[in-house]
Structures are given as structure tokens and as C-alpha cells.
């Protein structure tokens with residue numbers, strides 16, 4: 032294993048909750064309604080980092096114990112804990128650890144087990160009832176109730192047998208039907224289309240509450256052909272336990288809270304959406320989307336639905352993804368041979384995707400634009416990006432004051448700003464085009480580095496060693512000086 036496993040200390044969602052409770056970062060909320068109330072409480076909490084995770088219980092109209100967990104990854108401490116890092120690792124520590132880990136994507140295949148907690152209750156045939164679970168209607172203009180927001184969709188490639196996990200939203204249509212929205216180009220969509228090209232229905236499983244590591248890897252751009260179960264196993268240093276389903280033949284997490292299984296038939300679609308999305312709009316509207324004919328539901332006693340509420344960023348989806356995307360783009364830049372990268376930051380207010388900053392130690396003319404162009408086109412950075420800003424290594428890419436200062440003082444818009452059209456996007460991007468498909472966008476590269484090889488004014492700030500000397504001499508009398 033090239034990167035080495037992280038010291039992850041839980042194996043399922045309940046274990047994770049117990050650890051987070053130990054940090055004092057879980058709040059139980061009783062009596063909220065699944066229709067808008069739960070979603071709005073979550074949204075008010077997730078706008079700021081550091082507030083507790085929310086465990087909704089006694090949800091109106093549902094048995095006590097049928098719970099929804101939200102706001103899970105809105106603290107650096109919980110993100111670090113999820114990855115088995117010390118809670119005080121900080122964003123930069125998490126980036127460094129994730130880069131060490133993903134070097135070569137150490138993997139461990141899942142281990143099949145005969146049974147597991149997810150089999151505590153099983154509905155099949157006419158007994159299947161998706162309405163038995165407290166799926167929230169999250170935002171006011173959502174077209175329905177969404178059971179899958181923090182869920183992972185599990186599919187097997189019909190030709191190679193490779194198993195993909197992707198976080199794709201799942202809406203409840205009725206007791207036995209659900210809709211799944213998978214953007215064009217995503218691995219789950221490619222697999223669906225492969226079954227359909229063969230005139231066959233695609234077997235599908237949706238786990239809607241599970242080990243948060245599965246949520247992590249399911250939502251990341253893991254390379255095509257690499258199984259997310261295997262990556263989660265590599266991350267943990269122990270295989271994920273799965274049950275080979277007798278219904279779909281798919282491996283489902285043995286310790287999942289709730290798993291829906293069924294088939295997606297070629298061409299069978301129903302209106303899906305609108306849904307409030309990660310960029311803060313109902314931009315995708317409603318349109319026909321594939322339908323899951325649900326054949327079985329299995330769940331633990333008193334299941335917990337893992338929710339992840341997309342909303343105007345920053346939100347639960349954007350803090351941790353910004354951190355991990357920064358690590359992945361940095362790796363891909365180095366893999367493409369870009370020297371001198373000293374930092375990458377994907378800002379949470381850009382949805383963890385749209386505003387990407389790359390810091391470099393400039394070595395040659397054109398170095399900055401080369402780095403920026405690759406950052407916006409590599410796999411981890413390509414989808415729905417809008418801005419890439421390249422800064423010098425004396426600028427902290429995580430510090431927006433520094434970045435904006437560089438953009439204001441080191442950019443000549445006549446040649447340091449370039450526009451690229453026709454790039455990979457999604458209808459969820461309100462500025463995507465063409466109008467009838469909205470799957471491409473335009474994006475901007477801003478070279479905010481000092482012009483290479485040209486005299487540039489010095490920064491009017493005391494040298495670092497003199498600043499340190501002043502801090503040491505004055506901190507007793509002016510404690511704030513050390514902040």
C-alpha cells in the first residue's frame with residue numbers, strides 16, 4: 032500500500048456518532064417536521080463552520096428512533112475524525128494526509144459476509160414502502176421528498192464487473208418508485224447507459240445511511256475503474272464488509288442503516304426535481320430522470336438516514352470537499368509534471384469546486400498559466416469549475432485577503448485573464464449552456480503571479496525575522512500581536 036492507511040476508529044455510522052458525541056459535537060433535535068422544518072434548521076446551522084451535527088429524532092408522523100442525521104462535516108474536527116486524524120489536524124493537515132493517502136490510491140477489496148445489521152428488517156414485493164421512512168422535503172421549492180442526499184448509489188459495470196459508488200440524489204416518487212439524478216459523464220450514468228445499450232435494466236442499490244467514509248469516497252472524483260469500496264478499505268486499512276444481495280447481486284454495506292434495491296429500466300423516466308442544489312439555486316429545474324423500480328428495502332432497527340443538505344454555499348457539502356479537492360488537484364498537478372506547487376485551495380463559497388487557487392514558486396515563463404490550465408482541466412478540477420487563480424508562493428491560497436490582494440496588485444487583465452469555453456459542466460450550474468442541454472460552461476484563468484522575469488516592486492512589510500523579534504519583545508504588553 033503506497034500511501035498507508037489512516038487510523039479510522041469507527042466502522043459504521045453509529046460508531047462515528049459515538050466518537051463525535053465524545054467530542055461534544057452532536058445535538059439531538061426532537062419533534063421537527065420532515066416537511067421543510069428539518070431542512071431549514073439544518074440550513075441555518077450549516078452556514079458556519081464549527082456548529083454541532085444534528086440528529087433529528089421523534090420526527091413528526093414517524094416512530095421514535097427513525098432518525099435523520101445532518102450537518103455532519105461542518106467542522107474541521109469532525110472532518111479530521113472521519114479520516115482518522117487528530118481532531119486538531121486543521122485544513123492544511125487534512126490536505127497533507129489526504130495527499131499521502133491518495134498517492135496511488137491504496138485499495139483493499141471489500142469482504143463478503145453472509146449477514147449483517149442491515150438485514151434486521153427486510154421489505155420485499157408488495158411490502159416495500161419507501162414512505163415508511165422520514166425522508167425530508169428539504170427546501171421550499173423541492174419537487175418532492177429526498178431520501179438520498181448523503182446516500183451512495185451502488186452499480187456494477189456490466190462488462191468488467193467493477194463496482195462504482197456515487198453520491199447521486201434520490202427522490203421518493205411513491206411507495207415503490209424512486210428517481211435518481213446522475214449528471215452526464217458521471218460514472219453511474221455511464222454504467223446505466225451501458226446496460227441500456229444492451230437492452231437490459233440496470234440493477235441498482237442505494238445506501239442512505241452508512242459509514243461516513245463511504246459517503247466521502249462516493250462523492251469524490253475517484254478515477255474511472257477504481258472501486259470506491261476498495262478505496263474506503265484502503266483508507267481504513269481493513270476491508271469494507273458487504274452482503275452480496277440475493278435481490279440485485281450487488282454488494283451492499285453490511286452495517287448500513289437502510290438500503291433500497293431495485294432496477295432501472297431502459298428509457299423509463301419520471302419528472303424529478305426541482306431540488307435546491309450545491310450552488311444555491313434550483314437551477315436544474317425538473318426534468319425526466321431514470322426511475323428505480325424498488326424490489327427490496329432492508330434496514331437496521333431504528334435506522335438513521337444520513338442527510339447532506341445542498342444549499343447556498345458554504346454548506347455541509349462544500350467545506351470537506353474543498354479540502355479534499357485541494358489535495359486531489361495538487362496531486363494531479365504534480366502528476367502532470369508541474370513543479371513548484373506550494374499550495375492548492377478550493378474555496379467553500381464556490382461550492383468547493385468553482386473557485387480554485389493554486390500557489391506556485393515560479394520557475395519559468397508560462398509556468399503559472401500552465402499550472403492554472405491543468406488545474407481547471409484535470410479530473411478533480413474539471414467538473415463545473417469557474418475560476419482558477421494562480422498566485423505566487425508568498426500568498427497563502429487559503430487566505431482570501433491575500434488572494435484578493437494578489438488579484439488586485441499582480442494582474443494585468445490584458446493578458447493575465449483568459450477565458451475557456453465549452454468545458455465540462457452541469458445544468459446545476461446556472462450559467463451552463465447551450466440552453467437546451469446546459470452541460471458546458473465557460474471559465475476563467477487569472478494569473479495573479481508577478482510577471483515572470485520582470486522587476487516588481489518590493490512589499491512594504493517588515494522582514495519576517497524582524498516581525499518575529501517584535502512579537503517576542505511585545506507579546507506580554509500587547510498579547511493580540513501574536514494572533
Ligand SMILES: Cc1cc2nc3c(=O)[nH]c(=O)nc-3n(C[C@H](O)[C@H](O)[C@H](O)COP(=O)(O)O)c2cc1C
Nearest residue numbers: 197198199200212213214217218219250251252339
Ligand atoms: C452531497 C452530494 C450530493 C451530490 N449529488 C449529486 C447528484 O445528485 N447527481 C450527480 O450526478 N452528482 C452528485 N454529486 C457529485 C458526485 O457524487 C461526484 O461527482 C462523484 O465523483 C460521482 O461519482 P463518480 O465519479 O463515480 O461518478 C453529489 C456529491 C455530493 C457530495
